Amino acid sequence: MAKKEDFRQVDDYVWELPRDHDARMEVPARIYGNRRVFDMAFGDRSIAQLINVAMLPGIVKYAMAMPDMHQGYGFPIGGVAAFDYAQGIISPGGVGYDINCGVRMLASPLAEEDAVSYFDELATALHRACPSGVGGKGAVQLSWDDLEEVLETGSGWAKRQGYATADDVARTEGGGCLPQAQAAAVPDRAKERGRPQMGSLGSGNHFLEIDIVDAVYDDAAAEAFGLWEGQVVVQIHCGSRGLGHEVCSQSLSQLQDAPRRYGIEIPDRELVAAPVESEEGQRYLAAMAAAANWAFANRQVLAHFVRRAFEEVLAGRVSDWELQQVYDVTHNVAKVETHTVEGRERKLMVHRKGATRAFPAGHPELTAVYRETGQPVLVPGSMGTASYVMAGNPESMALTFGSSCHGAGRTMSRRAATRKVRGEKLREELKAQGVTVRAQSMRGLAEEAPLAYKDVSLVVDSVEGAGIARKVARMHPVAVIKG
Amino acid sequence: MGCWQEIDHTADLALQVWGEDLPDLFATAAQGMFALVARPDLQAEPLKRCVALEALDVETLLVDWLNELLYLYEVTMAVLDEVDFEALSATRLHATVRGRPAATQRAQIKAATFHNLEVVTSEAGVRTEIVFDI
Numbered sequence: 001m002a003k004k005e006d007f008r009q010v011d012d013y014v015w016e017l018p019r020d021h022d023a024r025m026e027v028p029a030r031i032y033g034n035r036r037v038f039d040m041a042f043g044d045r046s047i048a049q050l051i052n053v054a055m056l057p058g059i060v061k062y063a064m065a066m067p068d069m070h071q072g073y074g075f076p077i078g079g080v081a082a083f084d085y086a087q088g089i090i091s092p093g094g095v096g097y098d099i100n101c102g103v104r105m106l107a108s109p110l111a112e113e114d115a116v117s118y119f120d121e122l123a124t125a126l127h128r129a130c131p132s133g134v135g136g137k138g139a140v141q142l143s144w145d146d147l148e149e150v151l152e153t154g155s156g157w158a159k160r161q162g163y164a165t166a167d168d169v170a171r172t173e174g175g176g177c178l179p180q181a182q183a184a185a186v187p188d189r190a191k192e193r194g195r196p197q198m199g200s201l202g203s204g205n206h207f208l209e210i211d212i213v214d215a216v217y218d219d220a221a222a223e224a225f226g227l228w229e230g231q232v233v234v235q236i237h238c239g240s241r242g243l244g245h246e247v248c249s250q251s252l253s254q255l256q257d258a259p260r261r262y263g264i265e266i267p268d269r270e271l272v273a274a275p276v277e278s279e280e281g282q283r284y285l286a287a288m289a290a291a292a293n294w295a296f297a298n299r300q301v302l303a304h305f306v307r308r309a310f311e312e313v314l315a316g317r318v319s320d321w322e323l324q325q326v327y328d329v330t331h332n333v334a335k336v337e338t339h340t341v342e343g344r345e346r347k348l349m350v351h352r353k354g355a356t357r358a359f360p361a362g363h364p365e366l367t368a369v370y371r372e373t374g375q376p377v378l379v380p381g382s383m384g385t386a387s388y389v390m391a392g393n394p395e396s397m398a399l400t401f402g403s404s405c406h407g408a409g410r411t412m413s414r415r416a417a418t419r420k421v422r423g424e425k426l427r428e429e430l431k432a433q434g435v436t437v438r439a440q441s442m443r444g445l446a447e448e449a450p451l452a453y454k455d456v457s458l459v460v461d462s463v464e465g466a467g468i469a470r471k472v473a474r475m476h477p478v479a480v481i482k483g
Numbered sequence: 484m485g486c487w488q489e490i491d492h493t494a495d496l497a498l499q500v501w502g503e504d505l506p507d508l509f510a511t512a513a514q515g516m517f518a519l520v521a522r523p524d525l526q527a528e529p530l531k532r533c534v535a536l537e538a539l540d541v542e543t544l545l546v547d548w549l550n551e552l553l554y555l556y557e558v559t560m561a562v563l564d565e566v567d568f569e570a571l572s573a574t575r576l577h578a579t580v581r582g583r584p585a586a587t588q589r590a591q592i593k594a595a596t597f598h599n600l601e602v603v604t605s606e607a608g609v610r611t612e613i614v615f616d617i
Contacts, residue, residue: 044493071493073598073614097593097616133588193557203591204617242557245593245616249550252597256539269542269597413491414590414617443589 002047007031007038013466014399016062017051024267025054032400033067033462040454041069043411046076052267053081058088058275060341060348064400066355067462068409068454072096074270077354077410080403085336085347089264089273090281092255092288094351095334097248099288100295101206101239102173102330103356103378103406104303105389106323107225108310110232112212116478118313120436122210123479125309127438130208130236130302132201132483138298139199139305147195151183154293158300165325168300170367172328173357173375176296178289180336185286186243187250194243194294199301203440205448206238206483208306209380211387211475221373221391221472225326233475234323235380235387236302238483239332240295247291251284276349285334285349292333299328326389327376331356331406337365339401350401358392358404358469377469379460382408382453383437383445383482384430387475388460395467404469408456417452418443430480439482448482485511485608489519496590496615501608508602508609509545509576510566513552516592516615517582520553523562524586530561531581541573541602545611548576549595560585590617 007015010030015038017029029050031041041047046069053075054063060082069078074093083089108115115122131138142150149157155176158164169175183191201208213231216222227233240247258274259266266272274280307323314321334351341348359366360374370376374392381387385408396402412420423442426449430437439445463469485502498515502508534551538544555563563582570577598614 046493073495073596073616077494093597097596189554193554204593242554246554249546249594253538253543253547256543256597269600272597410494413493414496415489415491441588444591447590 002051004042013462022051024265025051026057026059027054028062029054030062031065031069032466032468034465036458037067037462040411044071046071049074049076050079052271053079055265055267056081056083056089056091056271056273057264058083060084060346066403066405067459068405068407070409070411072353074268075351075353078405079353080351080355080400082339082348082350082401083276085276085349088276088349090276090285090334090349091271091273091351092248092251092284093270093272094353095248095288096332096353097245098239098332099244099247100292100330101332102295102299102328103380104236104299104328105326105378106234106303106306107227107326108232108323109320110318111230112232114318115232118317119210119479121313122309123436123438123481125313126208126306127481129305129309130201130481132481133203133440136200136202138197140301142195142198147191148183150198150294150297151186151290152181152293153177154296155300158297163304164300168303168325171325171369172296173330176300176328178292180285181289181293182286183290185283186290187246190243190246193246194241197241197243198298199305200241201238201302201483202241203444203483207383208481209235209477210479211235211477213473213475215474217471217473218391224370224373225376225389225472226324227326227389227473234306236299236306237380238299238302240291241298243294244291247287251287255280288334292330296328327378329356329378339397348401352403354406355403356406357402358396359402360392360394360396377404379405379456380407381456382450383448383480384433384435384477385450386456388456388471389473390460390463390469391472392469393467396469399466400468405459405463408453408459410452411454412452414447417449418446420451421446421449435477436479437482445482487511487515492614495617496592497612499612501610503608505609506568506571508611509548509571512545512549512613513566514564516549516552517562517564519590520556520592521562521585521588523583525583527584529581529583530559531579532563534576534578534580537575539574542597542600544574544576545602546595546597546600552580553592553594592617
């Protein structure tokens with residue numbers, strides 16, 4: 001068990017556990033955050049999980065935890081690890097069950113004062129238009145042929161079907177498609193689960209939210225992102241639903257024997273892995289990428305129905321209600337990326353588990369729109385509290401393989417939260433604060449209570465202090481549709 | 484007769500499960516998991532499904548078993564927590580599961596995980612600890 005004194009303070013925002021802490025560690029482990037974030041990391045088992053990641057073969061530089069780190073299963077949430085493509089591994093536990101869980105932001109042309117009287121109606125229309133709940137069917141029933149196309153082309157399918165504009169696709173991480181995807185690598189049952197669920201929010205911590213931009217910190221970046229103070233915006237948080245869960249579950253079970261066959265030492269069976277270039281590694285990469293594409297298409301279809309709900313409520317009442325996409329980021333994924341390590345370009349398999357890509361200005365993978373500013377990094381807060389939009393900084397490439405936090409990060413278990421808060425009371429309190437809530441279950445609402453999370457401001461200030469990304473704008477919610 | 488207990492986990496859900504033997508452990512794990520997921524409507528018509536699985540070892544079989552039940556829950560929306568094993572070894576199971584449609588839903592469990600999973604057999608019986616992704 002690592003203690004605080006085992007860590008070396010590299011600077012005000014970087015804490016490093018040396019490799020010699022445990023003979024099995026291949027690289028040091030690093031926590032990014034100020035002193036308070038560092039202290040909070042000792043509140044659960046996330047550091048032990050980070051140390052496990054540092055033991056995986058082929059890991060490059062460090063096992064890293066972002067400031068929103070907390071205990072997960074396998075990787076800690078907020079975990080980032082890059083593996084050499086030729087010598088390293090790929091691990092389903094480094095991505096998780098909700099493959100390409102992510103966030104999409106849409107910006108409206110409306111100021112709060114022009115829309116405030118419609119927020120209740122909008123919440124009802126959004127709740128109706130975007131199905132939520134366990135097993136919930138989606139707004140679109142895919143044919144088997146369409147499903148294959150979704151899996152291999154993601155947002156490309158959505159555009160061909162009229163659910164996306166070219167601008168939406170450009171403003172989606174990687175154009176909303178992981179090119180390694182192969183529909184044939186996706187198990188039949190995953191396809192059965194995914195076919196009826198396209199265009200659904202799911203449940204758990206997934207949500208759809210109407211927010212107001214209440215602070216702008218970087219005028220130039222905010223202008224490029226299309227954001228301004230007092231503006232109404234929408235956030236969509238969801239992932240790959242049953243299809244992604246099935247891909248991950250089946251991959252983990254099938255890979256249980258891989259460590260023995262490849263002579264890989266694994267500290268936790270959830271971290272089971274195969275060499276990236278092995279047959280098993282490539283099969284998982286192809287299936288995971290296909291599930292990620294399904295999730296990009298899912299958020300795109302939801303965005304389409306959000307736009308339709310806005311039209312339904314606002315047409316004839318305001319002059320313009322067109323929602324423009326700001327960006328769509330994934331925070332559970334493994335991606336093939338090229339990074340400079342010790343002066344040399346290396347092809348890496350970058351795992352982000354509860355972490356967002358944060359590429360800086362000038363990065364060739366960014367859409368031209370954000371080439372001057374760096375990509376938008378979307379950081380939703382806990383329900384009822386602030387969210388942030390940040391922009392990737394050049395330092396992120398050397399510090400964290402171009403990665404940042406993905407949210408506030410939990411500090412309290414769901415059980416503890418439900419012991420402290422009742423869903424009905426929380427809904428009333430939020431109402432009194434001006435936040436309308438539509439929720440599937442009151443228990444689910446209580447589990448996501450703000451007191452169960454870190455203060456998101458603490459997290460984004462740490463990200464900014466470390467130099468990973470800079471704050472662009474802050475939002476507060478006015479309507480929440482909880483999955 | 485087995486028993487289960489929920490234990491604290493920052494982001495997800497976790498259960499400690501005890502059983503007299505392997506079938507008892509597997510049945511109790513299913514009951515514990517469904518207690519987290521939903522409550523059945525006792526007035527509704529019951530339904531049943533058959534489950535047949537083979538796996539590398541007992542831990543993989545346990546994870547596959549619970550994930551199979553989560554899948555069946557997603558497609559039937561039924562709390563299938565009454566279990567009869569026709570066969571159960573460390574690597575193979577054949578079971579009939581019965582239950583009734585959910586009346587109230589609680590947590591959405593995405594999957595049973597392998598995190599630190601170990602099925603431990605002793606003179607007192609069989610025990611394990613399972614972390615579920617939420």
